[in-house]
Each structure stands twice: as C-alpha cells, then as structure tokens.
Amino acid sequence: MSDYLIIPPVREVRGSISAPPSKSATNRALILAALSARPIDLVRPLDSDDTRVLRRCLGSMGASFETTPDGIRVHGPLAGLHDGQVLLDSGESGTAARFLIALSAVTPGRFLLTGSPRLRERPMGPLVAALVGLGAQVTFTSEPGFLPIAVEGRALASSSVTVDASASSQFISALLLAGAALPDGLAVRAAGPVASSPYVEMTVETLRAFGHSVETGAEIRVRPAGAPKERYEIPGDYSSAIPLLAAVGVAGGEVSVEGLRWPSPDADALAVTVLEGMGLEISAAGDRIRARRRGQIRPVTVRAADFPDAVPALVALSAFASGASQFEAIAHLRLKESDRIAALVALLQAAGVSARAEQDAICVEGPVSPGESRPFKRLPTRGDHRIAMAGALLSLALPGLAVENPGCVAKSYPGFFRDLERLAVR
Numbered sequence: 204m205s206d207y208l209i210i211p212p213v214r215e216v217r218g219s220i221s222a223p224p225s226k227s228a229t230n231r232a233l234i235l236a237a238l239s240a241r242p243i244d245l246v247r248p249l250d251s252d253d254t255r256v257l258r259r260c261l262g263s264m265g266a267s268f269e270t271t272p273d274g275i276r277v278h279g280p281l282a283g284l285h286d287g288q289v290l291l292d293s294g295e296s297g298t299a300a301r302f303l304i305a306l307s308a309v310t311p312g313r314f315l316l317t318g319s320p321r322l323r324e325r326p327m328g329p330l331v332a333a334l335v336g337l338g339a340q341v342t343f344t345s346e347p348g349f350l351p352i353a354v355e356g357r358a359l360a361s362s363s364v365t366v367d368a369s370a371s372s373q374f375i376s377a378l379l380l381a382g383a384a385l386p387d388g389l390a391v392r393a394a395g396p397v398a399s400s401p402y403v404e405m406t407v408e409t410l411r412a413f414g415h416s417v418e419t420g421a422e423i424r425v426r427p428a429g430a431p432k433e434r435y436e437i438p439g440d441y442s443s444a445i446p447l448l449a450a451v452g453v454a455g456g457e458v459s460v461e462g463l464r465w466p467s468p469d470a471d472a473l474a475v476t477v478l479e480g481m482g483l484e485i486s487a488a489g490d491r492i493r494a495r496r497r498g499q500i501r502p503v504t505v506r507a508a509d510f511p512d513a514v515p516a517l518v519a520l521s522a523f524a525s526g527a528s529q530f531e532a533i534a535h536l537r538l539k540e541s542d543r544i545a546a547l548v549a550l551l552q553a554a555g556v557s558a559r560a561e562q563d564a565i566c567v568e569g570p571v572s573p574g575e576s577r578p579f580k581r582l583p584t585r586g587d588h589r590i591a592m593a594g595a596l597l598s599l600a601l602p603g604l605a606v607e608n609p610g611c612v613a614k615s616y617p618g619f620f621r622d623l624e625r626l627a628v629r
Contacts, residue, residue: 206610207579207581207605207607208595208620209579209598209604209606210595210599210604210623211598211602211629212573212598212600213454213599213600213628213629215455215628216450216454216455216456216626216627218458218625219458219459219491220447220458220459220460220622221460221462222439222440222441222443222444222460222462222463223443223615223618224249224440225438225439225440225442226254226298227405227440227469228405228409228438228440228469229245229248229249229254230254230257230299230302231406232248232413232435233245234257234261234302235380235383235409235410235415236413237264237277237279238280238281239280239413239431240279240280241431242276242278242433243276243277243433244271244274244277244434245275245435245437246273246274246434246436247273247274247436248275251614251615251616251617253294253296253298253299253614253615256294256296257296257302260291260293263290264281264289264306264310264312264314265279265281265282266278266280274437281306281310283307283310283311283314284312287313288353289314289315291316291317292316293316293317293318293322294318295321295322295540295614296322297371297539300316300318300325300350301327301330301371301374302376302380303316304327304331304334304341304352305380306380307354308334308337308339308340308341308354308356308357309339309356309357309385310356310384311356312355312356313354313355315351315352315353316350316352317350321586323345323349323350325350325538325539326349326370326538328347328348328349329366329367329369329370330366330374330377331348332366332367333365333366333367334364334378336361337359337360337364338357338360339357339359340354340355341354342354362385362388362390363390363391364389364390364392365393366378366391367394368393368395368397368398369394369398370535371398371399372399372402372403375391375406375423376403379391379425380406380410382425383410383413383427383428384427388424388425388426388427389424389425390425391422391425398508398511399470399509399511399535401468401469401470401473401510403423405468405469407419412435413428413432413435414428414429414431414432415428415431438463438464438467439460439462439463439464440616441463441469441470441474441475442470442512442513442615443619444471444492445513445517446515446593446596447460447622447623447626448475448485448492448494449516449519449520450626451495452478452483452494452500452523453520453596453597453599454599456626457493457494458493458626459491459493460493461491462490463491463492464490465490465492470509470510471510471513472510473509474507474510474513474516474517475492477510477513477517478520480505481503481517481521482497482500483495483496483497484496499524499525500520500524501526502526502569503521503524503528504529505517505529506531507532508535511533511536512589514530514536514565514589515543515547515590515592516592517530518530518558518565518593519550519551519596519597521567521569522554522556522558522567522570523569523571523600524567524569524570525569526568526569527568527569528566528567528569529565529567531564532564533564534562534563539587539589540586540614543589544561544563544564545560546585546590547560547590548565549583550583550597551597553581554597555571555572555580556568556569556571573601573602579603579605580605581607582598582604582605582606583607584607584608586611589615591607591611591612594606594607595619595623599623
C-alpha cells in the first residue's frame with residue numbers, strides 16, 4: 204500500500220536553502236576516489252539512496268570508507284575476490300549500474316551486476332558492445348541488452364572505442380571513468396548524437412579535478428593521473444535546485460538557493476534560462492541563485508534534451524502558464540526511473556491539468572484553475588523521485604492533492620519535502 208503526503212497550498216514561498224550536494228558529481232567522485240592507490244577525501248558528498256548503493260558496491264570491490272569531519276575518506280584500490288563472484292546490486296540506480304559495468308570490466312575479478320525490476324528494463328546494450336569491442340569479457344545472463352550482466356575483469360586489448368550514446372550519455376561517462384584505471388588511458392568517440400551531452404562535460408571536469416589528463420575534440424581521451432589530488436569538494440546540485448526555484452513561479456515570492464557554481468557544467472543549470480523565459484527573474488551572485496516571480500507565468504516551447512532531470516519541474520510550472528507549452532526532444536525520458544513522459548502526463552491529468560504525450564515530447568495547456576476544495580486526489584508518481592517533486596510543486600497552488608510515495612525522493616534529495624516546507628508561507 205502506497206504512502207501519500209498532503210501539502211496544503213501556500214500564499215508564497217520565501218527564504219534561503221542550501222542546495223544538496225550533486226548526486227552526479229558525488230557518484231563520479233566515488234568512482235575516481237576508489238580507483239586511487241592513495242586515500243582521497245570527498246568533502247560534502249551527497250548521502251542518498253543512489254550514492255549509498257554505489258558506495259556499497261565499491262565496498263564489495265575492495266574500497267573502504269571512513270567518516271571525516273567534512274565528509275568521507277575513500278581508500279582504494281579495487282579488486283574482485285581471489286575466487287568466487289562478487290555481486291554488485293545497483294538497486295534503482297542507472298548511474299551506478301552503468302559506471303560499475305565499465306569499472307568491473309577493468310578490475311581483476313569476476314562480477315555479477317543486477318538491480319531492481321525497473322533497472323533491469325533500462326538499456327545497457329550499447330555500453331556492453333563498446334566494452335566487448337575493447338576486449339572485455341561481458342555476458343548478458345538473461346535478456347540481451349539488459350541486466351543481469353556477468354563480467355570477468357581483465358586488461359583490455361584496445362585503447363580506443365566508439366559507443367552509441369543516443370540513449371544515455373552515461374555510456375560515455377562510464378567508459379571515461381574506467382579509462383582512468385587503464386595504464387594507457389582510453390579514447391572514447393560517440394557514434395552519433397549524445398543524449399544529455401552536458402553530463403559528459405561534467406565527467407571531463409571531474410576527471411581533471413582529480414588530476415587526470417583529458418583531451419577533448421572529435422573524441423575524448425583520458426590518461427590516468429601520475430599523482431591524483433587528495434581532496435575533492437562536491438558542488439551543489441542544480442537537478443535538486445530547479446524544483447525549489449520553480450516553486451517561486453508556482454506560488455510567488457522569492458527564494459535563494461546557495462552552494463551553486465555559476466556558470467556551471469551541471470546539465471540542469473541550462474534550465475535556469477528556461478525559468479527566465481517563463482517569467483522568473485533570476486540573479487546569480489557568488490554561489491547563490493535567486494529567483495523572484497514578476498507577473499504571470501509564460502508558456503514556452505523548448506528543446507530539453509540536454510537537461511532531462513529538470514523537465515518534470517518545468518512541466519509542473521508550465522501548468523500555470525497562460526497558453527500551450529511544449530517540451531521537445533525528450534524521448535530518452537522514457538528510459539529513466541519511470542517512463543517520465545507518460546508519468547508526467549498522468550500526474551498532470553490527475554491534478555486537473557490538460558496535457559498529452561508524444562513520442563519525444565510533452566504538451567501542456569494552461570493555466571490550470573485552482574478550483575474549489577475537494578476530497579483529496581492522489582497524484583501518481585510511479586516511485587520516481589523527479590515525478591514526486593513535480594507533484595509537490597502542483598500542490599503548492601492546487602488544493603486537495605496528495606503526493607504518492609513521497610519517500611522516493613530519498614534517491615537524490617532526502618530532505619526535499621523538509622526544505623520545501625521551510626520555504627512555505629501560509
């Protein structure tokens with residue numbers, strides 16, 4: 204039986220919140236720290252379901268972790284068991300699964316990678332094909348292209364690879380991170396379009412921050428660091444900040460989110476300009492982004508391929524715009540923790556918003572009318588943290604809504620509902 208959270212509408216949202224640490228940066232840093240032969244301190248890493256899953260798997264591969272006053276200290280290097288197979292269960296985390304597939308291929312030992320039922324539906328085939336082309340021994344143990352996957356880690360035969368990353372940029376990032384473990388490094392080339400390509404830029408930046416050499420161009424070549432840096436501070440997370448900023452558009456008021464780099468390679472930082480186009484006044488100073496609402500929310504038509512995690516919050520905000528909004532080039536959202544195109548349309552329709560799905564787009568017709576108080580309507584989230592956050596935004600202005608399975612936000616932002624309540628003015 205699902206839990207539900209009722210969020211009464213607010214007069215406005217107002218205040219200042221520290222952005223949680225970036226999940227994407229934390230996961231990349233955990234991999235690179237675990238590869239190091241010397242201890243590396245991670246300052247202010249995110250503690251969430253996804254990062255815990257990755258830490259647990261890295262621990263099974265030989266890494267160890269100790270708490271420090273400002274984060275954790277990671278001890279490597281990695282290796283499998285002398286005999287027997289190491290089970291790596293990524294739970295719901297697609298990032299962990301893809302990074303671990305590539306990492307296990309270059310780590311001595313035998314590994315079996317698996318995950319939740321939904322994760323076993325998410326594509327892994329292009330990454331495995333690239334690894335096999337490098338000489339890795341990777342085998343699908345059930346359905347080709349999907350988890351579970353058996354890997355026998357060993358030295359790879361080639362130092363360059365081409366990968367189809369049209370379904371996920373994580374395939375490129377996984378190969379680059381694994382390349383940092385190879386004596387001669389690795390050159391990675393995309394076979395065609397790259398989904399959410401700014402996440403590759405984040406991977407490149409993180410590799411460089413750890414002291415690795417990275418050359419970019421038609422291909423990206425990583426070479427391992429001679430002396431890796433011993434300390435890395437995790438930046439704030441735009442993926443988590445965008446719903447807080449979008450809340451200003453829904454409810455009015457003013458919100459500042461601290462701990463965000465600007466400009467930033469974070470993919471979802473691109474959504475800040477979309478918020479401006481929808482009528483929010485955005486200003487950046489130091490490590491703080493401030494949002495105010497001036498006037499009515501405006502509809503937008505935007506290609507959102509490069510900032511997929513921000514789409515649910517932007518779609519929720521578009522319900523309050525006067526006119527039709529369209530979010531295009533987002534077919535890869537169907538391959539996330541849920542089919543997010545279908546999930547968002549179901550969420551909006553449950554809240555009384557006119558919306559429809561296309562193969563690679565979502566169309567929203569606003570504005571939605573708050574209507575009268577009524578018996579609570581349940582907002583389906585399909586256990587997807589981004590959909591739950593979008594449902595919370597709708598609840599700020601529409602009475603009678605209850606967000607299904609609110610605990611799923613622990614995947615990326617465990618304190619989301621607490622922080623949203625801190626901003627609420629009733």
